[in-house]
Amino acid sequence: MTTDVTSSRMTYREACRQAIRAAIQADPRVFLMGEDVARYGGCYAVTKGLAAELGEDRIRDTPLSEVAITGAGVGAAIVGMRPIVEIMTVNFSLLALDQIVNSAATIPHMSGGQLAVPLVIRMATGAGRQLAAQHSHSLEGWYAHVPGLRILTPATVEDARHMLQPALDDPNPVLIFEHVMLYNREGDLDPAVTAVDIAMAKIRRHGRDVTLATYGGSLFKTLDAAELLAAEGIDAEVIDLRVLRPLDMATVLASVGRTRRLVVIDEGWRSGSLSAEIAARVAEEAFFELDAPIRRVCSREVPIPYAAHLEAAALPQAGSIAAAARALVRS
Amino acid sequence: MTTEFRMPSLGADMEAGTLVEWLVKGGDTVKRGDVVAVVETQKGAIEIEIFIEGRIAKILAPVGASVPVGIALALVDTDGELAAPEPPTGPRAPPPLAAPAPAPAALTAAVAPLPRAQTLRRRLTPAARRRAAEIGIATESIAGTGIDGAICLADIDAAAAAARTARARKGFDAAAMRQAIAAAMTRSKRDIPHYYLTQTVDMSKALTSLDTLNRDRPPTTRLLPAVMLLRASAIALARVAALNGFWEAGEFRPGDGVHVGWAIALRGGGLVAPAIRDADRQGMDALMAAMRDLVQRARNGGLRSSELSDPTATVTSLGDRGADSVLPIIQPPQVAMIGFGRIVTRPWVVDGAIRPRPVVSVTLAGDHRASDGHSGGLLLAEIERALQEPETR
Numbered sequence: 001m002t003t004d005v006t007s008s009r010m011t012y013r014e015a016c017r018q019a020i021r022a023a024i025q026a027d028p029r030v031f032l033m034g035e036d037v038a039r040y041g042g043c044y045a046v047t048k049g050l051a052a053e054l055g056e057d058r059i060r061d062t063p064l065s066e067v068a069i070t071g072a073g074v075g076a077a078i079v080g081m082r083p084i085v086e087i088m089t090v091n092f093s094l095l096a097l098d099q100i101v102n103s104a105a106t107i108p109h110m111s112g113g114q115l116a117v118p119l120v121i122r123m124a125t126g127a128g129r130q131l132a133a134q135h136s137h138s139l140e141g142w143y144a145h146v147p148g149l150r151i152l153t154p155a156t157v158e159d160a161r162h163m164l165q166p167a168l169d170d171p172n173p174v175l176i177f178e179h180v181m182l183y184n185r186e187g188d189l190d191p192a193v194t195a196v197d198i199a200m201a202k203i204r205r206h207g208r209d210v211t212l213a214t215y216g217g218s219l220f221k222t223l224d225a226a227e228l229l230a231a232e233g234i235d236a237e238v239i240d241l242r243v244l245r246p247l248d249m250a251t252v253l254a255s256v257g258r259t260r261r262l263v264v265i266d267e268g269w270r271s272g273s274l275s276a277e278i279a280a281r282v283a284e285e286a287f288f289e290l291d292a293p294i295r296r297v298c299s300r301e302v303p304i305p306y307a308a309h310l311e312a313a314a315l316p317q318a319g320s321i322a323a324a325a326r327a328l329v330r331s
Numbered sequence: 332m333t334t335e336f337r338m339p340s341l342g343a344d345m346e347a348g349t350l351v352e353w354l355v356k357g358g359d360t361v362k363r364g365d366v367v368a369v370v371e372t373q374k375g376a377i378e379i380e381i382f383i384e385g386r387i388a389k390i391l392a393p394v395g396a397s398v399p400v401g402i403a404l405a406l407v408d409t410d411g412e413l414a415a416p417e418p419p420t421g422p423r424a425p426p427p428l429a430a431p432a433p434a435p436a437a438l439t440a441a442v443a444p445l446p447r448a449q450t451l452r453r454r455l456t457p458a459a460r461r462r463a464a465e466i467g468i469a470t471e472s473i474a475g476t477g478i479d480g481a482i483c484l485a486d487i488d489a490a491a492a493a494a495r496t497a498r499a500r501k502g503f504d505a506a507a508m509r510q511a512i513a514a515a516m517t518r519s520k521r522d523i524p525h526y527y528l529t530q531t532v533d534m535s536k537a538l539t540s541l542d543t544l545n546r547d548r549p550p551t552t553r554l555l556p557a558v559m560l561l562r563a564s565a566i567a568l569a570r571v572a573a574l575n576g577f578w579e580a581g582e583f584r585p586g587d588g589v590h591v592g593w594a595i596a597l598r599g600g601g602l603v604a605p606a607i608r609d610a611d612r613q614g615m616d617a618l619m620a621a622m623r624d625l626v627q628r629a630r631n632g633g634l635r636s637s638e639l640s641d642p643t644a645t646v647t648s649l650g651d652r653g654a655d656s657v658l659p660i661i662q663p664p665q666v667a668m669i670g671f672g673r674i675v676t677r678p679w680v681v682d683g684a685i686r687p688r689p690v691v692s693v694t695l696a697g698d699h700r701a702s703d704g705h706s707g708g709l710l711l712a713e714i715e716r717a718l719q720e721p722e723t724r
Contacts, residue, residue, distance in 0.1 A: 260458050291456045
């Protein structure tokens with residue numbers, strides 16, 4: 001596999017691969033392990049070719065046990081390595097929930113700061129590829145509930161390329177969620193940008209009529225919705241949250257202070273979701289700025305269907321996002 | 332394609348205007364230069380022109396709304412083929428505004444069956460509730476246009492603007508104009524490093540030619556000395572381009588013609604300086620007609636938006652009852668202002684002998700960021716030359 005590293009246009013998948021390669025080459029403590037990551041190249045082909053290039057001690061195939069892989073990652077991190085654990089999808093990460101929540105997130109706290117857990121766990125999330133209910137859910141909002149974790153949701157090629165290094169530099173565990181519909185998406189990588197922060201949300205489109213807050217796989221649907229709205233004279237601001245924990249509420253609150261209207265778009269289910277958290281915080285902290293109720297566009301509360309038309313109908317789409325925003329502005 | 336028609340800036344000091352009247356409605360066809368609305372500003376009621384060709388797709392700002400400069404007033408479809416215009420009962424139709432105290436009969440009528448939304452608990456959005464409390468406006472008579480019939484910020488602002496307009500309509504708001512002049516002049520004296528050059532010009536040839544021109548005219552079409560001063564200034568500005576234009580974002584932008592702002596004092600105090608476009612290319616009669624028209628409209632209302640935003644330099648003439656000379660203050664973002672004192676008879680040396688001659692003192696205020704005294708001197712020399720070679724027809 002040949003790769004033109006100076007090319008500025010690339011897929012999200014290629015950006016993830018470049019990030020892993022660069023991190024492993026830069027630091028002998030960094031390695032990646034997961035199921036089918038070495039010889040097969042990863043279930044979404046992110047690590048394709050890397051084992052041959054970097055060696056099988058740096059790209060390691062593991063047994064099919066998420067709890068074992070993650071536990072090994074926690075242990076390696078504690079003793080000074082910088083492991084990247086790849087879990088195929090967020091659905092399977094539930095098998096490792098004990099290691100993530102009870103070990104990784106708590107050990108720095110319970111050891112009084114004596115033990116750091118500089119672990120990075122990457123996993124795919126989201127629906128849209130007809131992989132049915134056991135491979136399509138968006139559970140990143142659950143992890144955003146847990147103190148001790150940092151939750152990243154790169155949506156752009158730039159974030160996919162540059163979020164990994166600061167995640168590895170963080171002494172605490174960091175989870176990176178890569179939406180499955182983004183892997184084939186192409187974007188431009190500005191060679192002048194060599195680092196991004198993993199603390200702040202980013203305004204991807206400026207507007208004055210309504211704020212659309214989203215993250216990950218819903219970002220581009222939301223930007224499409226903003227274009228639909230623009231054609232009708234509604235000027236929407238689009239916020240890419242980027243970091244689900246800790247949430248950068250300052251950016252959201254400042255935007256709502258300008259537009260006075262908020263729609264949160266979240267591929268997770270509505271009940272007890274990240275969108276609920278954002279809506280609650282805006283209601284708590286910016287109530288008197290609001291000139292309309294907060295609205296949410298989330299996935300239907302069903303296991304994600306297999307049939308293509310049902311799957312599409314279950315997810316937030318540009319049309320439903322635009323409709324929610326339109327109802328707030330043109331009431 | 333849909334293009335926004337936005338509230339124009341009618342001067343450096345203008346932040347917002349209140350919409351008094353729409354002269355077009357959804358579906359109307361508009362072309363460049365059409366007067367489409369009347370807006371109340373600190374300079375009085377101004378007719379707003381549109382510079383977009385197309386059809387009004389949607390009126391966004393209701394009558395009574397205070398709209399900041401740069402915010403959309405309406406959407407204009409600029410394509411040929413268009414959907415049918417919205418019915419006048421569109422979602423953003425002007426809301427019924429807080430009416431003046433109704434007569435008893437009207438009050439009785441108002442108790443008749445209420446629309447469904449008003450029979451429910453009145454809904455105010457949090458932002459609207461706070462704004463209403465801040466400006467002290469009662470919300471009982473305001474109709475909600477927000478989601479689910481709620482009273483939203485736009486409704487509060489529209490009601491407040493309507494209340495202000497109702498007050499302003501009672502007469503010219505001298506206090507508001509005073510504020511506008513104070514802001515513009517303070518900005519000018521703070522930001523613009525003025526230099527001043529003064530020259531005294533023999534007006535005898537100009538006045539003689541004026542007498543000739545006026546000899547057979549009825550009083551209504553007679554030319555005034557002021558028109559000679561205006562014309563001389565315009566010709567001079569055309570020749571010394573460095574003083575005709577704007578200082579914007581740290582650099583000089585030349586004017587796209589010589590559009591002379593003519594300072595007009597208003598009865599009741601205050602002044603405005605609307606533009607006479609391409610004044611350097613107009614004859615004396617056309618300039619005189621333009622001056623009379625501007626003075627009348629400035630005093631009665633009806634200036635157009637472009638007339639307030641177009642001037643590339645301003646001229647003031649103190650006239651018969653003025654002082655001998657004036658040191659003018661530049662109107663930002665212009666870079667020059669020319670001031671004429673009254674024409675007075677003074678001892679003047681002509682061919683070695685002292686003679687009584689009508690003379691006028693002309694003073695240039697120049698923005699030293701944009702030009703130097705040398706350019707200013709050239710301008711005064713050009714004004715003098717134009718006055719020494721007056722038109723004779």
